[in-house]
Amino acid sequence: MAKNRVFRLKVRPQGEAKASDFELREEPLELLSKDQILVKVKYLSLDPTNRIWMSDMPQYMPPVEVGDVMRGLGIGMVEESQSPNFKKGDLVSGLLGWQEYSKVEAASLSKLPQWDVPLDAHMGPLGMTGWTAYFGLLNIGQPKPGETVVVSAAAGAVGSIVGQIAKIQGCHVIGLAGSDEKCHWLKEELGFDGVINYKKEHLGKALDRLCPKGIDVYFENVGGEVLDMILPRMNLFGRIPLCGLISSYNAEDKVPGPYQFSQILMKRLKVQGFIVFDFAKDIPAATEQLGQWLKDGRIRYKSTIVKGLEKAPEAMNMLFKGENTGKLFIEL
Ligand SMILES: NC(=O)c1ccc[n+]([C@@H]2O[C@H](COP(=O)([O-])OP(=O)(O)OC[C@H]3O[C@@H](n4cnc5c(N)ncnc54)[C@H](OP(=O)(O)O)[C@@H]3O)[C@@H](O)[C@H]2O)c1
Known part of the structure; x- marks a missing residue:
């Protein structure tokens, strides 16, 4: 047998x-x-x-x-x-x-x-992580041309597609990633407008420099300290697709924060958690669109x-x- x-x-x-x-x-x-x-x-x-x-x-x-x-x-x-x-x-x-x-x-x-x-x-891009980027950004983030979109874990599977779709929507896109090599790839090959190596630079100062008009959409992949840096910099009626919280998945103790929770009220933010399969019926259409962008060279991976x-x-x-x-x- x-x-x-x-x-x-x-x-x-x-x-x-x-x-x-x-x-x-x-x-x-x-x-x-x-x-x-x-x-x-x-x-x-x-x-x-x-x-x-x-x-x-x-x-x-x-x-x-x-x-x-x-x-x-x-x-x-x-x-x-x-x-x-x-x-x-x-x-x-x-x-x-x-x-x-x-x-x-x-x-x-x-x-x-x-x-x-x-x-x-x-x-x-044509699988689960591509669909996650697509639905989370477009259905929940609802980015408009000219808006500032920030994405964490930007050089990862979901984040790298989020940033490119946001560029296709005409947004100003800033990516956070944990190495200079990743940042280089995002800026030089994927066309992000700005990148922050959050392990090297002070995140708050870098966000102030790269997002002078504030943040309209924050695509959340990590949680923790990063979220606390983002929340006070969100614009009124900003949107946060809450895709993942990787910084806490290995945690054994209670996870603290977010300490800037009050900003959700002050800025009237929409924060929505989602799971990709909430959008299951729309997966064929999303795959079609992502496949077209891939063929046209508008998405790389x-x-x-x-x-x-x-x-x-x-x-x-x-x-x-x-x-x-x-x-x-x-x-x-
Ligand atoms: N809601 C859904 O349906 C759905 C579906 C798929 C994925 N997700 C979520 O989306 C997120 C990204 O998933 P993925 O599959 O695309 O993984 P990924 O981004 O390809 O890989 C994870 C990346 O997260 C960053 N990271 C790890 N620990 C971190 C920390 N403590 N603080 C900041 N950054 C950290 C690392 O990049 P750096 O070098 O930049 O630190 C790492 O490469 C995860 O939170 C995942 O759970 C959600």
């Missing part, structure tokens, strides 16, 4: 996740039932939210239980199908898990659109690829250390 290699959650991580929090097991591949598909995983997405799923904090999906296969989004190729809707060789995406082969219900899979683009584009399933737990921590540029994923 064919074998699968599978990561199961062994214990809930304390602080940063460690390889020892997982068990990498060899398991037999079970036979398919009606409407099930066997997918050979090719790319496994590593996302900050993986760390949330490993915990038992109240969250937007059930947590991964100890003993379960670690949940993860991925792209793969259909190996075997018991559904009329899929055939061997189809490229698909879905919650495939941290494993070499995934046995899933056909209804949970999507076929990749037949775009003439490299496969990794479906992990970044980078991938950070780590080879080998066994690297998944350590590689996930690259997100928390700022060691990725663009979308981080495992190639199996």
Whole structure:
């Protein structure tokens, strides 16, 4: 019988996740039932939210239980199908898990659109992180031409697309990133108007310099001290799509702040949390638009690829250390 290699959650991580929090097991591949598909995983997405799923904090999906296969989004190729809707060789995406082969219900899979683009584009701009940038910025941020848009984790998978869409909307775009190399990429290749290496420069002073008219839209990816620097600099009736709070995902203690919470009232800000799948019905239209921008060269992207399933737990921590540029994923 064919074998699968599978990561199961062994214990809930304390602080940063460690390889020892997982068990990498060899398991037999079970036979398919009606409407099930066997997918050979090719790319496994590593996302900050993986760390949330490993915990038992109240969250937007059930947590991964100890003993379960670690949940993860991925792209793969259909190996075997018991559904009329899929055939061997189809490229698909879905919650495939941290494993070499995934046995899933056909209804949970999507076929990749037949775009003439490299496969990794479906992990970044044409995948979950691209949709997150698109819906969060356009539906919640509602940027208008001439407005100032600031995005944190700007050289990451979501942030790099947010900034480019904001440029397409005619905005003045400022990105925060944790290295000079990332800042250089954002400014020179992606066309951001200004960049701040928040690890090097005083964030408040740099924001005052680069956002002389204040901030109309702040696309929030990190939380913590960054948010406290942004809030007093927001303009009246500014919008904050609250996409993520990566600075606190490994926290064991209560997370303090935001200390500038009162500014939400003073400036009449709209702060709205969202999860990309709130916009599920609009994903095909968003993919179409993002694909067009990609083809037209109006959106560019980078991938950070780590080879080998066994690297998944350590590689996930690259997100928390700022060691990725663009979308981080495992190639199996
Ligand atoms: N709401 C949704 O549906 C949804 C969907 C996808 C992602 N997200 C959220 O969006 C955010 C970005 O996700 P992503 O997948 O695109 O990851 P990413 O931005 O590609 O990677 C994470 C980046 O965050 C920065 N970072 C890490 N720790 C930080 C800290 N303590 N303070 C400031 N910056 C820090 C690092 O860049 P630097 O080098 O710049 O520090 C790192 O490269 C995350 O918060 C994630 O949870 C939300």
